[in-house]
Amino acid sequence: MTRRILCLLGLLLAGIGSIRAQDGAAPPNDxxxxxxxxxxxxxxxxLLFGWVEGVHLxxxxxxxxxxxxxxxxxxxxxxTTTTLFSGTQSSGVLPGLRLGAGYIFDQDYGLGIExxxxxxxxxxxxFSFDSADHNGILARPYVDATSSDPDAVLVGFPGLSTGTIGxxxxxGDFYSINLNMTEKIWEEESGWRMDALxxxxxxxxxxxxxxxxxxxxxxxxxxxxxxxxxxAAKNTFNGLDLGLRxxxxxxxxxxxxxxxxxxxxxxxRTVDIRGRTVTTVAGAPPPVTAAGGVYALSSNIGEHRNNDxxxxxxxxxxxxxxxxxxxxxxxxxxxxxLTKAARADNQIDFTVNPNLFPPAVAPLTPSRPEFQxxxxxxxxxxxxLGLDVTF
Numbered sequence: 001m002t003r004r005i006l007c008l009l010g011l012l013l014a015g016i017g018s019i020r021a022q023d024g025a026a027p028p029n030d031x032x033x034x035x036x037x038x039x040x041x042x043x044x045x046x047l048l049f050g051w052v053e054g055v056h057l058x059x060x061x062x063x064x065x066x067x068x069x070x071x072x073x074x075x076x077x078x079x080t081t082t083t084l085f086s087g088t089q090s091s092g093v094l095p096g097l098r099l100g101a102g103y104i105f106d107q108d109y110g111l112g113i114e115x116x117x118x119x120x121x122x123x124x125x126x127f128s129f130d131s132a133d134h135n136g137i138l139a140r141p142y143v144d145a146t147s148s149d150p151d152a153v154l155v156g157f158p159g160l161s162t163g164t165i166g167x168x169x170x171x172g173d174f175y176s177i178n179l180n181m182t183e184k185i186w187e188e189e190s191g192w193r194m195d196a197l198x199x200x201x202x203x204x205x206x207x208x209x210x211x212x213x214x215x216x217x218x219x220x221x222x223x224x225x226x227x228x229x230x231x232a233a234k235n236t237f238n239g240l241d242l243g244l245r246x247x248x249x250x251x252x253x254x255x256x257x258x259x260x261x262x263x264x265x266x267x268x269r270t271v272d273i274r275g276r277t278v279t280t281v282a283g284a285p286p287p288v289t290a291a292g293g294v295y296a297l298s299s300n301i302g303e304h305r306n307n308d309x310x311x312x313x314x315x316x317x318x319x320x321x322x323x324x325x326x327x328x329x330x331x332x333x334x335x336x337x338l339t340k341a342a343r344a345d346n347q348i349d350f351t352v353n354p355n356l357f358p359p360a361v362a363p364l365t366p367s368r369p370e371f372q373x374x375x376x377x378x379x380x381x382x383x384x385l386g387l388d389v390t391f
Contacts, residue, residue: 041103046330046386048096050120052171053378054088055207055345061085061165062141062152063134070160074139074152081141084129091171096120098384102182110184110195117177120382124170131156131163138163140213140294145353145368153294153357155213163215169344172206172234174380176336178241191249201241201263203312203336205380206234207344211293222282227358229293232272233342237312239265253322257332260315268307269342273300273371277358290358295348297356299367306373310340318384328388336380346374 061084062074072078102114131138138156143149155163180199187193210230217223243261250256275296280287292298316334323329349369355361356368 040105040107042101042388042390044098044100044330044386044388046098046384048094048098048118048120048382048384050094050096050174050380050382052091052094052174052380054090055169055209055343056088057086057345058348058350059083059086059141060167060211061129062139064137064139066135066137066158068135068137070154070157073137073154073157074141076141076150076152078150084134085127085167089125089169092123092125094120094123094171094174094382096174096382098386104182110182112182113180114182115177115179118175120174120380122170122172124168127167127169129165131161136162138165140165140211142294142350142352145351145366146355146363151354155215160219161215161217163213166212168208168210168212170208170210172208173204175202175204177202180241180243182245191247191255193247193249195245197241197243197245197261199241201237201239201265201312203237203263203338204235205338205341206232208232209344209348211295213294220281224280225277226280227277227293228275229296230272230274231296231344231347232274233344233347234270234272235338235341236268236270237263237265237310237338239263239312243314255320255322257318257320257330258316260313262314263312265309265312266307267310267340268305269373269375271304271342271347271371273302273304273347275301279358292356292358292360294357295350295352295369297352297369298360299353299356300349300369300371302371304371304373308340312339313337320388326390328390330384330386330388332384334382334384337377338380339377340375341378342374343376343378346376347371 059076062081063084064073064080068080075081096119098118100116102112104112129138136156136158139152139154141152144151155165178201180197183196185194185196212228215225241263245259248256273296275293277290277292278287314336316332318330318332320328320330351368353366353368355363
């Protein structure tokens with residue numbers, strides 16, 4: 001691509017800053033790029049400490065005081081019902097790394113090529129609830145699709161059953177790969193410089209939300225029921241990467257690097273919904289396994305795929321200190337914003353036809369829960385500490 005075309009791309013992205021330092025700054029990485037005038041190639045490595053915007057969960061586990069009538073125990077909207085699990089759940093700190101490399105083949109125009117790889121590791125949180133700790137009452141709320149009234153599945157209730165509920169919320173690995181052509185579009189002796197980027201961007205992010213419940217019958221001694229629901233979402237992005245890097249050099253050793261860019265392309269979303277119930281009866285034949293749990297039933301179980309066009313903005317800033325002639329230490333911050341992405345919690349339909357609970361009985365309509373595409377926007381942020389080497 002010619003210098004004129006890259007300049008035009010830079011003007012289209014005016015207002016988006018990116019950074020590049022000169023003789024004393026640091027080389028580029030997935031977010032920031034610097035190439036000194038004398039050296040033609042660079043390598044960079046960074047440790048990352050990231051976090052993802054928390055998931056916002058509807059009430060998933062409820063309880064009620066002792067002596068509550070069975071018909072309203074754990075039912076949302078009842079004055080006696082207490083929510084045990086809901087609200088915003090944090091991802092926690094996600095360790096990771098970022099690697100980058102590049103080569104400048106025309107120093108006069110700053111023409112070069114660069115590649116970057118970013119990775120944040122997965123993290124999971126587990127929660128458990130026992131009916132013995134909550135007046136013997138433990139429930140999973142839902143809305144009855146046949147009547148539109150709130151109701152609840154009783155996992156534990158005095159004289160009926162005892163039970164436990166386990167929930168695992170997992171933030172999956174995040175990957176990002178970029179391959180860009182670069183070109184200098186503006187430079188001043190005062191220390192300012194701006195470069196345009198044009199290339200390819202890949203990103204992948206996944207999440208999972210899993211429920212496990214165990215019920216021991218009191219009314220039918222020796223009978224137990226184990227069920228599970230699992231909602232997994234994976235987002236894969238491929239697109240055209242456009243951006244600007246801007247830098248300011250205070251001295252031969254200290255500089256500030258800032259980059260903002262946006263990738264436009266296709267987001268493919270894959271949602272996998274699974275459910276299973278295993279019933280064991282004392283003295284009976286082997287346990288009976290059926291498809292379906294509570295929120296994952298025959299009406300929405302399966303793998304669902306969809307895709308459309310979206311954008312993936314990114315911004316970051318680094319302070320760079322040149323402590324040796326060909327080595328730079330950097331410390332900074334970056335944020336990636338995922339738009340129109342699928343998150344695991346959004347895929348739960350809390351309106352349920354109780355006739356679909358295993359074993360299903362007629363009538364099987366309305367066919368709820370159902371799967372519908374539910375997308376959301378959220379951010380991934382990180383702090384970084386790294387080292388650049390030029391040669």
